[in-house]
Amino acid sequence: MCESCGCGERSLKLSVEKAILSENERLAQRNRKWFKSLGLRVINLVGSPGSGKTSLIEATAQRLSGRRLAVIEGDPETRRDAERLQALGIPVAAVTTGGVCHLDARMVHRAFHELEPTHPEILFIENVGNLLCPADFDLGEDLLAVVLSVTEGEDKPEKYPQAFRRAKALVITKIDLLPYVDFDLERVANTVLKINPELRIFPLSVKTGEGLSAWLEFLGP
Amino acid sequence: MHEASLVSALVESLLDLKAREGAKKIVKFQVAMGELSGVDQEAFNMAYEALKGVVEELRDTRMEIIKIPARLRCEECQREFSGDYFSACPECGSYIKTILSGEELELREVELEV
Numbered sequence: 606m607c608e609s610c611g612c613g614e615r616s617l618k619l620s621v622e623k624a625i626l627s628e629n630e631r632l633a634q635r636n637r638k639w640f641k642s643l644g645l646r647v648i649n650l651v652g653s654p655g656s657g658k659t660s661l662i663e664a665t666a667q668r669l670s671g672r673r674l675a676v677i678e679g680d681p682e683t684r685r686d687a688e689r690l691q692a693l694g695i696p697v698a699a700v701t702t703g704g705v706c707h708l709d710a711r712m713v714h715r716a717f718h719e720l721e722p723t724h725p726e727i728l729f730i731e732n733v734g735n736l737l738c739p740a741d742f743d744l745g746e747d748l749l750a751v752v753l754s755v756t757e758g759e760d761k762p763e764k765y766p767q768a769f770r771r772a773k774a775l776v777i778t779k780i781d782l783l784p785y786v787d788f789d790l791e792r793v794a795n796t797v798l799k800i801n802p803e804l805r806i807f808p809l810s811v812k813t814g815e816g817l818s819a820w821l822e823f824l825g826p
Numbered sequence: 827m828h829e830a831s832l833v834s835a836l837v838e839s840l841l842d843l844k845a846r847e848g849a850k851k852i853v854k855f856q857v858a859m860g861e862l863s864g865v866d867q868e869a870f871n872m873a874y875e876a877l878k879g880v881v882e883e884l885r886d887t888r889m890e891i892i893k894i895p896a897r898l899r900c901e902e903c904q905r906e907f908s909g910d911y912f913s914a915c916p917e918c919g920s921y922i923k924t925i926l927s928g929e930e931l932e933l934r935e936v937e938l939e940v
Contacts, residue, residue: 616853617938619843625836625857625931706828737864738828766911767864800911802921 632710636745652752654734657778664811675725679708707738740768750774755788781810833873849938854888856934896928
């Protein structure tokens with residue numbers, strides 16, 4: 606810039622090529638190593654508010670008796686979901702993000718320090734209710750699962766393809782309501798399999814119990 | 827609105843670089859934004875302008891955004907093609923694809939005054 610004017614200032618061009626979320630990715634890898642060393646299976650649940658994430662964790666916990674579960678609960682402001690799960694005797698670390706729309710690897714790291722003394726075998730991370738942002742933030746999980754309820758409308762995968770691309774599982778909840786809503790399971794399955802042909806799909810209802818056994822089997826012994 | 831989180835991570839990187847190089851000023855930087863990155867450019871700009879208002883070091887800094895088009899590769903027949911998350915391979919019709927580019931959100935070139 607000023608090389609010829611004699612003022613002594615010069616400009617330096619640096620080629621950085623660094624992902625903006627690289628710090629989060631580094632911390633997520635660190636979490637993943639930590640979780641692996643403990644033999645812990647970690648499931649990151651993402652989905653809209655009201656999609657049934659907390660109810661899915663409740664139903665899963667009740668049927669996985671004998672396995673030690675723990676939950677990291679991301680909520681923008683309140684601790685209400687955490688209280689629901691604590692009532693079932695599940696150790697919960699609540700992360701109130703202060704309005705931030707997603708959990709990141711640092712928040713999960715801090716929260717898990719609280720839970721480690723309970724020696725969990727399975728850790729559920731209930732992300733902040735939002736289908737857009739959480740998909741960008743790796744937390745160090747083994748399994749990213751999208752939770753989509755039949756009452757949300759069948760165009761969600763078209764609107765938010767990123768989450769479906771990165772997920773390994775899609776849990777379609779509230780299927781007991783299928784007779785009353787415009788939600789074509791087959792159409793949704795077709796769309797999500799275009800985005801991600803390896804996605805495993807679990808339609809279920811925690812109310813009737815239908816479909817839960819396939820989900821539990823998928824979570825493993 | 828995770829654009830705000832993205833921009834603050836970006837600004838953190840920029841300030842780290844400035845400190846590392848002992849620079850006086852951050853003149854300009856480039857952000858590569860893939861068309862499949864899910865980032866709303868308008869919201870990203872807005873978040874940047876908001877931060878610029880409170881971060882002294884960014885007062886005269888210019889941000890340049892470079893859009894990166896999506897390129898995909900079919901995992902069945904290896905054909906490369908343009909498209910999006912919903913695209914099938916134009917050659918064999920398979921949906922099993924690798925995204926070669928278009929998902930990036932990167933800080934590329936940074937110009938500092940030292």
